Amino acid sequence: MKLFLLMLKNLRRNLLRTTLTCLALLVLVFIVTLIWSFLHMLDSFTTAKAGEQKAIVSERWQFPSMMPWSYASALEAELEKLPPEYRPTGYMTWQFYGGTLDPTKMSPENSLFMFGMEPRALKMMDEMDDLDPALIKKLEEDKQGLLIGRDKAKTLGVQAGKTMTVTSLNYKGVNLEFHVLGYLPDTRYGQSAVMNRQYLLDALDDYKRKNNGTPHPMADKTLGLFWFQAKSLKAIEVATELLEAPGKFTQPAIKCETASSGIASFIEPYRDMLWGMRWILTPAILFVMALVIANAISISVRERRTEMAVMKVLGFRPGQILTLVLGETLLLGVLTGFFCTGLTYVVVNLVMHGMKFGVAFFPAFLIPIDALWWGPAIGAGTALAGSLVPALGARSIKVSEVFSKVA
Secondary structure, X not given: OHHHHHHHHHHHHOHHHHHHHHHHHHHHHHHHHHHHHHHHHHHHHHOOOOOOEEEEEEEOOOOOOOEOOHHHHHHHHHHOOOOOOOOOOEEEEEEEEEEEOOOOOOOHHHEEEEEEEOHHHHHHOOXXXXXXXXXXXXXXXXXXXXXXXXXXXXXXXXXXXXXXXXXXXXXXXXXXEEEEEEEOOOOOOOOOEEEEHHHHHHHHHHHHHHOOOOOOOOOOOOEOEEEEEEOOHHHHHHHHHHHOXXXXXXXXXXXXXXXXXXXXXXXXXXXXXHHHHHHHHHHHHHHHHHHHHHHHHHHHHHHOHHHXXXXXXXXXXXXXXXXXXXXXXXXXXHHHHHHHHHXXXXXXXXXXXXXXXXXOOEEEEOOOOOHHHHHHHHHHHHHHHHHHXXXXXXXXXXXXXHHHHHO
C-alpha cells in the first residue's frame, strides 16, 4: 500500500508530463478501439457459428446476382424434399431496387437503395429484432409501403407518413410511388429501405401489359438472393449438394453457401485494406504508444536518479525500485485505457448510435462490450513494453556513481 501511495504521489509530481502522456494514450487507444471494433464486427458476420444458420443462394458466375424469379418457388420446392432434420425452417427472397428522387439532378443525397422482400420474412434479417411488428403488418397490407433507415430519411428529407416517387435506375421505366410507413432499426440499416416485393412484381407485370406483351429487360433477372434458415451447418451441406446437383438450376448456375461466407464475398474488395488495418496500422499504433511511454518514463527516471539512490541508501531493494517504476506506468496505462474505452463505448453506442463507416452494406458499427477490457489490456501491455527498459535502468542505479557526480 505504501508503494501504491508513492506511485500516485510520483504521478502527481509532474502533472504536465503525466497529462500529456495520458492525452497521447487516449488518442492512440481510441484509434485502436475503433479499428478493433470494426474488425470485430466483420469477424462476427463472416465466421460461421454453431446452432441455427442462414444460407444464401445466389448466381454463381455473376455479381450482383440476378436470377429468374421462378427460381424462388423452385428452390423452395427442392428444399422441402429434404428429410425433416435437414429441412429449412424459413425462406426469404431479396430483390434490389435502386433509384433517385430527382432524375434531372441525380446525386448520392437524393438516391435510394431498397430491398424488395416479403414483409413476414423481415424478422429473418439480422438485427431486425427491434422492428415493430405493427410496421411489418402495415407493409404487408400496403403494397406501396416503405420502411426506411432514419439516416437515409434525414438525407432525403422525408418523414413517416409522406409519399415520394422514385425514378428507377436499374429497372428503367418502372418508376414507383411509395408511402413511408416508418423506420428501420438504427445502425446497420440506417442508409437502406425495404419495400413490399409484390409491388415490384406487379409493376413488372403492368409494364408488360403497357408494352404489348413485351416483358421488361429485367423481368427474368429480378431475384437477387434466396435465403433459407437451416437447423445446422450439416443441413446447409446437405442442401448445397441437392441444389448444386448437375442438371438443376443451370440457366443461370447457382451456388449455395452459409451467410457468413456470402458476406465475406461482399467484403472481398476491401480485403487488402482490412489486412493493412489488422497487421500494419494496429501494430504501428501500439509501437508508437510504447515509444511515448518509454520516452516519458526515461525522462522521469533520469530526473529522479538522485532520489532513487537515496531510496536505496534508506533500504529500498532493487526489486522495489523496479516495481515502483513499472507500477507507475501500469497504473497510468490501465486507468487511461479503461477511461478511453469506457467513454468511447458510451459516446459511440448511446449518443451517436453507431460510428458511421460505409464498407459493403455496413453503414455503421457499434463498440462491443469486450472493448471495456481492450482498453486496460492495451494500456497495460504498452506500458510494460515501454517502461521495462527504463525500469531496469532505475533498478540498476549505483549509489556510489550517483553521489560521486553530486559531489
